[in-house]
Amino acid sequence: MLYLVGLGLGDETDITLKGLEVVKKSARVYLEAYTSILLVDKTILESYYGREVILADREMVESSSDEILEGADTTDVAFLVVGDPFGATTHTDLVLRAREKSIPVRTVPNASIMSAIGATGLQLYHFGQTVSMVFFTDTWRPASFYDRIRENRSIGLHTLVLLDIKVKEQTVENIVMNRKIFEPPRYMTVGQCASQMLEIEEEKKEGVYDRESLAVGAARVGGADEKFVAGTLEELCGADEELGAPLHSLVLLGTATHELEHEFVREFALDKDNWDRIWKEKYAEKR
Amino acid sequence: MLYLVGLGLGDETDITLKGLEVVKKSARVYLEAYTSILLVDKTILESYYGREVILADREMVESSSDEILEGADTTDVAFLVVGDPFGATTHTDLVLRAREKSIPVRTVPNASIMSAIGATGLQLYHFGQTVSMVFFTDTWRPASFYDRIRENRSIGLHTLVLLDIKVKEQTVENIVMNRKIFEPPRYMTVGQCASQMLEIEEEKKEGVYDRESLAVGAARVGGADEKFVAGTLEELCGADEELGAPLHSLVLLGTATHELEHEFVREFALDKDNWDRIWKEKYAEKR
Structure with missing residues (x-):
C-alpha cells in the first residue's frame, strides 16, 4: 500500500x-x-x-x-x-x-493552508480560486495570477495567494558545470508578494486592484506563533518585520464580504482607522 | 485559553x-x-x-x-x-x-472537506466558492447556490457543494408544545443534491448546468472506505447505493480542467464511455 x-x-x-x-x-x-x-x-x-x-x-x-x-x-x-x-x-x-x-x-x-487560512476570519465560502506567486527575475515575470484575481474579484471573492519557495536551487553556472552545489533556501515574504502584485498592476493598468486594496498577510499559519497582519497592499509591502519568519501567505479581499469578517480581521489591521475607512467606502456589503 | x-x-x-x-x-x-x-x-x-x-x-x-x-x-x-x-x-x-x-x-x-476533496483528483486551484445545499421542503427551496455556481462556471471553476445535515430537529408540533423530542438525524445524499440541482435548473431555465453536466459524488472522504463516483448530474441522481453511508459531498465540474484531472477522475466514472464523450465535447481545454 x-x-x-x-x-x-x-x-x-x-x-x-x-x-x-x-x-x-x-x-x-x-x-x-x-x-x-x-x-x-x-x-x-x-x-x-x-x-x-x-x-x-x-x-x-x-x-x-x-x-x-x-x-x-x-x-x-x-x-x-x-x-x-x-x-x-x-x-x-x-x-x-x-x-x-x-x-x-x-x-x-x-x-492545508487552503482551509487553515480561515483563521484570518475570512470565510472560506467567500474564496475563489487559489493562485501562486513566483519570485520574479529580470526576464521571467509570469503574471497569470493577475487574470485569475480579476476573475475572482469580478464575482466578489477573496483570493488566497500562495508564495514561492526555493529549495535545492542551483545557479546556472553550477547546473552547467554539473556541480551539486545548492543555494540557501528562499521563502517569499508577504512584502515581496504585495510589491510584485503592485508592479504588475502598474504595468497592466487594468485596475484589477490598487495600492488601497485590502489584504491580509499570514505567517506560520497553524503554528504556535502564527501571525496575521491586515492592511492595504501598500501597507503590506512594509509588514515583513511584523510578520516574522516564513512561511507567509497573502489573501487579497474580494467585496463579497460579511460584517463578521470585518469585525474579525480589523483586529489585525496595521492602521485601524485606514482599514475602517476603506472597508466602509469600498467593501461593506457590496455584493 | x-x-x-x-x-x-x-x-x-x-x-x-x-x-x-x-x-x-x-x-x-x-x-x-x-x-x-x-x-x-x-x-x-x-x-x-x-x-x-x-x-x-x-x-x-x-x-x-x-x-x-x-x-x-x-x-x-x-x-x-x-x-x-x-x-x-x-x-x-x-x-x-x-x-x-x-x-x-x-x-x-x-x-477540512474543503481541501480533502482534492482526493477526487480535481485540482484545488480550480475550485471557486463553496456552496451549501439544504433539504428542500414544499415551501422552502432556497436557490442562491444556483447564482454562486453560475459565477464559478462563468470563470471555468469547479464548485464544491456541501450537503445539509439535520440533527436534533424538532417537528413544528413538538416545538409548539415545547416537547424536547427530536427527529432521527438526516444526511443529504449526492442523489438528493443532484436532483434538487436539476429541479432548480428546470425551474429557472438559465442554463447554468444541465443533465449532462459532469460531477463527482464523494462519500466519507478521508475515511478508510471513502468512495468517489463520477458521472453526469442525471447519473448521480441514482448513485446513492454505490456511494453508501453518509457523509456525502458533490463537486460540479467547471471547464477550466486539466488533462490530468480527467485521467484521475474517469477511474470513478459510472459510465466511462459517456464520461469520455462529454469530457471531450464540453470540457477538455475549454479555458
Whole structure:
C-alpha cells in the first residue's frame, strides 16, 4: 500500500494519530520537501517518529517515482506531504503511477493552508480560486495570477495567494558545470508578494486592484506563533518585520464580504482607522 | 485559553497529536455536533481520549457561549470541531466573544472537506466558492447556490457543494408544545443534491448546468472506505447505493480542467464511455 500522509502545517505534533501509525508500520518513509516545508527540521521528525525519513526532492518524485513505489504492492510505503497530500498537483501524478502498477493507495488527510487560512476570519465560502506567486527575475515575470484575481474579484471573492519557495536551487553556472552545489533556501515574504502584485498592476493598468486594496498577510499559519497582519497592499509591502519568519501567505479581499469578517480581521489591521475607512467606502456589503 | 481543535473527517484517530494533548489537559471538552459529524460515536471519542466530552448543540454555541467560555481566562477549555475549526462560520463568532472577554484563543487546524476533496483528483486551484445545499421542503427551496455556481462556471471553476445535515430537529408540533423530542438525524445524499440541482435548473431555465453536466459524488472522504463516483448530474441522481453511508459531498465540474484531472477522475466514472464523450465535447481545454 502507498500511503500519502498529510503532516499539517506546523511542527512534528501536527501529524494525526492515524498518520503516525502509518509512519511507524511502513517499510520506507519519504518526505516530500520541495512544495512546502514544516517549521521544524527533518531530524526532529525522525526522532519524534522513531524512524528514518528519506528526503524526496522534486527530481526524485517526478523522475524516479519507481524508486518510491518499489515493493509497495506487497509492503507499506509512506509518502509524507506538508499540509494535505492533495494540495499540490505533483502527488496526483504519483497516485496515477501507483494505479498503473496496481498498487493500492490510501490518503491520510490533514490541515492545508487552503482551509487553515480561515483563521484570518475570512470565510472560506467567500474564496475563489487559489493562485501562486513566483519570485520574479529580470526576464521571467509570469503574471497569470493577475487574470485569475480579476476573475475572482469580478464575482466578489477573496483570493488566497500562495508564495514561492526555493529549495535545492542551483545557479546556472553550477547546473552547467554539473556541480551539486545548492543555494540557501528562499521563502517569499508577504512584502515581496504585495510589491510584485503592485508592479504588475502598474504595468497592466487594468485596475484589477490598487495600492488601497485590502489584504491580509499570514505567517506560520497553524503554528504556535502564527501571525496575521491586515492592511492595504501598500501597507503590506512594509509588514515583513511584523510578520516574522516564513512561511507567509497573502489573501487579497474580494467585496463579497460579511460584517463578521470585518469585525474579525480589523483586529489585525496595521492602521485601524485606514482599514475602517476603506472597508466602509469600498467593501461593506457590496455584493 | 480557549482551544479550537479540529478533529479531521474520519474517526477518532484523525485528531492530531497536538490536538490530543490539548484535549487531555483541558478542564472541559466540548464537541460541536451540528454542522458536521464524525463517522464514529461520541462514546468512542470519550474512551479514546480518556475524557468526558460535552455535546454542544447549536443552541448552546449560539446562545450559551458564556457557559463554554467560563473560566477560560485562567484554565484551558477545548472546543472540538469536526474537520477544521474555521470551516463553519459559527466558530468565528465564538472567537469574537472570547476576544471580548480577553480570553486568549488558539486553533489546532485539521483536514477540512474543503481541501480533502482534492482526493477526487480535481485540482484545488480550480475550485471557486463553496456552496451549501439544504433539504428542500414544499415551501422552502432556497436557490442562491444556483447564482454562486453560475459565477464559478462563468470563470471555468469547479464548485464544491456541501450537503445539509439535520440533527436534533424538532417537528413544528413538538416545538409548539415545547416537547424536547427530536427527529432521527438526516444526511443529504449526492442523489438528493443532484436532483434538487436539476429541479432548480428546470425551474429557472438559465442554463447554468444541465443533465449532462459532469460531477463527482464523494462519500466519507478521508475515511478508510471513502468512495468517489463520477458521472453526469442525471447519473448521480441514482448513485446513492454505490456511494453508501453518509457523509456525502458533490463537486460540479467547471471547464477550466486539466488533462490530468480527467485521467484521475474517469477511474470513478459510472459510465466511462459517456464520461469520455462529454469530457471531450464540453470540457477538455475549454479555458
